[in-house]
Amino acid sequence: MTQTYYSEYNQFFVSVDCIIFGFENGKLHILLGKRKLTPGRGLWSLYGGFVNPAESLNAAAARVLYDLTGLNGIYMRQVGAYGEPKRDPGSRVISVAYCALINVADYDENLRRQYDLRWVEIDQLPTLYSDHETMVKDSHEMLQKHIFTEPLCFSLLPEMFTLTQLQKVVESILGKELDKRNFRKRIKQCPAIVGTGIIDKSSSRRGALLYSYDSSCTDFHL
Amino acid sequence: MTQTYYSEYNQFFVSVDCIIFGFENGKLHILLGKRKLTPGRGLWSLYGGFVNPAESLNAAAARVLYDLTGLNGIYMRQVGAYGEPKRDPGSRVISVAYCALINVADYDENLRRQYDLRWVEIDQLPTLYSDHETMVKDSHEMLQKHIFTEPLCFSLLPEMFTLTQLQKVVESILGKELDKRNFRKRIKQCPAIVGTGIIDKSSSRRGALLYSYDSSCTDFHL
DNA sequence: GCAAAAGTGTTGGAGATACACCCATGA
DNA sequence: TCATGGGTGTATCTCCAACACTTTTGC
Numbered sequence: 001m002t003q004t005y006y007s008e009y010n011q012f013f014v015s016v017d018c019i020i021f022g023f024e025n026g027k028l029h030i031l032l033g034k035r036k037l038t039p040g041r042g043l044w045s046l047y048g049g050f051v052n053p054a055e056s057l058n059a060a061a062a063r064v065l066y067d068l069t070g071l072n073g074i075y076m077r078q079v080g081a082y083g084e085p086k087r088d089p090g091s092r093v094i095s096v097a098y099c100a101l102i103n104v105a106d107y108d109e110n111l112r113r114q115y116d117l118r119w120v121e122i123d124q125l126p127t128l129y130s131d132h133e134t135m136v137k138d139s140h141e142m143l144q145k146h147i148f149t150e151p152l153c154f155s156l157l158p159e160m161f162t163l164t165q166l167q168k169v170v171e172s173i174l175g176k177e178l179d180k181r182n183f184r185k186r187i188k189q190c191p192a193i194v195g196t197g198i199i200d201k202s203s204s205r206r207g208a209l210l211y212s213y214d215s216s217c218t219d220f221h222l
Numbered sequence: 223m224t225q226t227y228y229s230e231y232n233q234f235f236v237s238v239d240c241i242i243f244g245f246e247n248g249k250l251h252i253l254l255g256k257r258k259l260t261p262g263r264g265l266w267s268l269y270g271g272f273v274n275p276a277e278s279l280n281a282a283a284a285r286v287l288y289d290l291t292g293l294n295g296i297y298m299r300q301v302g303a304y305g306e307p308k309r310d311p312g313s314r315v316i317s318v319a320y321c322a323l324i325n326v327a328d329y330d331e332n333l334r335r336q337y338d339l340r341w342v343e344i345d346q347l348p349t350l351y352s353d354h355e356t357m358v359k360d361s362h363e364m365l366q367k368h369i370f371t372e373p374l375c376f377s378l379l380p381e382m383f384t385l386t387q388l389q390k391v392v393e394s395i396l397g398k399e400l401d402k403r404n405f406r407k408r409i410k411q412c413p414a415i416v417g418t419g420i421i422d423k424s425s426s427r428r429g430a431l432l433y434s435y436d437s438s439c440t441d442f443h444l
Numbered sequence: 445g446c447a448a449a450a451g452t453g454t455t456g457g458a459g460a461t462a463c464a465c466c467c468a469t470g471a
Numbered sequence: 472t473c474a475t476g477g478g479t480g481t482a483t484c485t486c487c488a489a490c491a492c493t494t495t496t497g498c
Contacts, residue, residue: 005260005312009272011233014305014316038227050231053314057305081303081318083236083279090227092275094236094316096303164477181479182461204476205469386449403452404488426449428495 012094016061017048017132018068019079019099019139022107022119023156028172029104029119030136031068031112035129039089045129046136047117048095061098068115069107075155076100079139087131099139101155123175147173148222151192151213160196160210162203163187170222192217234316238283239270239354240290241301241321241361244329244341245378250394251326251341252358253290253334257351261311267351268358269339270317283320290337291329297377298322301361309353321361323377345397369395370444373414376435382418384430385409392444414439 020031035045049064051057061076079097087093104119120126122140125133146152153169154161167183187193192214199207242253257267271286273279283298301319309315326341342348344362347355368374375391376383389405409415414436421429 006235006272006315009235010275012236012273013228013231014234014236050228051234051305051316053232054307056307057303057316060305078302080300081279083273083282083318085276085278093228094273094279096305162477179462180477181463184478185480186460201469205471206467206475206477207469208477384450401488401490402450403490406451407453408487423496426495427497428448428450430450 012092014051014057015048015093015095016051016057016064017046017095017097017135018061018064018076019046019097019136020065020069021099021101021122021139021143021156022104023169023172024104024119026168026172028122028169030122030125031117032120032126032128033115033117037090040129043129044126046097046132047115051096057096058098061096061100065098065100068111068117069102070111071102071106074100074102075152077142079135079142082131082135084131089130095135097135097139099143101143101152103156103158105158122172143173144175149220151215151220154213160198160200160212162200162208162210164203164208166193166211186222187211190221192220234314236273236279237270237315237317238273238279238286239268239317239319239357240283240286240298241268241319241358242287242291243321243323243344243361243365243378244326245391245394246326246341248390248394250344250391252344252347253339254342254348254350255337255339259312262351265351266348268319268354269337273318279318280320283318283322287320287322290333290339291324292333293324293328296322296324297374299364301357301364304353304357306353311352317357319357319361321365323365323374325378325380327380344394365395366397371442373435373437373442382420382422382432382434384422384425384432386425386430388415388433408444409433412443414442 022029022031031047032044033047035041035043047064047068049060051060055063065074065076066072076098079099081094081096083094085092125136128136143152147170153166156169157165163184167178167180171177193211194214196210196212198210200210201207244251244253253269254266255269257263257265269286269290271282273282277285287296287298288294298320301321303316303318305316307314347358350358365374369392375388378391379387385406389400389402393399415433416436418432418434420432422432423429
């Protein structure tokens with residue numbers, strides 16, 4: 001694209017950074033790696049990438065996520081733009097943060113090892129590169145804020161899940177425990193969460209009913 | 223700033239666009255102008271500006287608002303980044319939208335005329351340049367979402383205001399009427415809204431008590 | 445005295461919270 | 472038989488919504 005107009009103005013590198021949430025061992029995790037670019041090489045960091053000329057911000061975020069995980073069609077949400085002049089020590093870079101929620105089981109372990117990435121518990125984060133800690137905090141808050149009104153938690157779970165699993169996911173996002181009976185009462189009032197009739201015997205002797213999320217159902221609420 | 227690293231990547235124009243809300247004649251308005259730059263010259267548009275090299279996004283937004291209104295220290299909030307490749311017909315421009323709330327009375331009419339800007343009712347918007355309608359819609363929704371939990375409405379009012387004025391502001395933001403008694407009951411439960419003891423006689427024969435917002439009070443809620 | 449805005453309480457319903465025990469099964 | 476996680480109901484409380492009349496005073 002030629003710069004026909006505006007040529008007297010400055011241009012900037014623009015990147016997208018992905019906050020990728022996953023649920024494992026009853027805890028909320030995010031995917032972190034050691035930064036490979038100079039400057040900041042070796043620091044813990046979110047995974048990101050620069051925006052291409054003909055690509056929307058959303059598309060750039062989806063591409064970066066795909067490159068990293070091989071996953072397509074994942075729900076992503078813009079968290080915000082971060083533009084302090086010195087936020088990147090290398091050059092002026094404006095970054096747009098996106099969060100994504102993935103089911104850890106869908107993510108190829110080999111790919112994870114290949115990129116040398118780690119799942120890190122959300123409340124045990126190391127010091128991160130640049131302003132990435134702010135991005136993580138902001139996206140975590142956004143997640144907490146929308147968890148009851150938008151069908152986000154299912155992205156962190158397999159197709160079918162037990163109510164206990166669902167409750168653990170919600171608890172891990174909120175960072176607090178919930179009452180089991182009240183939680184299940186609410187679930188029953190949500191028509192988008194339906195029992196499958198299948199019993200999962202892997203997590204208990206008695207077995208637990210598996211539920212699934214019906215995305216065609218419009219009125220979701222927990 | 224030199225482009226020491228990252229030099230193989232592309233750069234982009236980055237602008238900020240301001241959605242400036244004001245309250246007038248019992249209605250919520252936003253400030254619009256006719257676009258002066260080509261392309262799109264003459265179309266109704268938000269006011270914006272390009273980001274400078276050494277300036278944060280927040281600072282750029284504050285500068286643009288100051289240039290336009292002469293107002294400083296106004297609370298602004300990032301709405302989001304907009305980056306469709308064709309969103310600006312002139313060149314690839316990534317824009318970060320900011321909303322601001324100002325008290326119309328603080329804004330110099332001469333300056334408004336000088337820039338040829340208009341206060342337009344939020345529900346009577348004309349067709350806007352590029353994706354500015356999306357920006358306005360997004361920021362209006364953000365405003366509605368946060369109006370009860372953050373002390374935003376006071377930015378639209380003078381230092382001292384009657385409860386009727388406050389209610390009208392909230393109603394104009396929500397786009398619906400509220401019950402007067404329930405509204406006032408809520409106000410009384412908010413320690414940050416305090417009576418001044420001064421009676422305003424301009425709006426009624428009987429006179430109405432003027433209130434003010436105590437920003438040092440931490441727990442705000444309507 | 446009347447028009448115009450200010451101010452003021454009560455009630456009912458819905459939804460949230462707190463809380464404890466039995467069930468089914470594999471080992 | 473016992474350890475483990477699955478599953479269920481009730482009483483209370485809080486919050487929100489609906490609703491109508493009296494007060495003050497300038498004209």
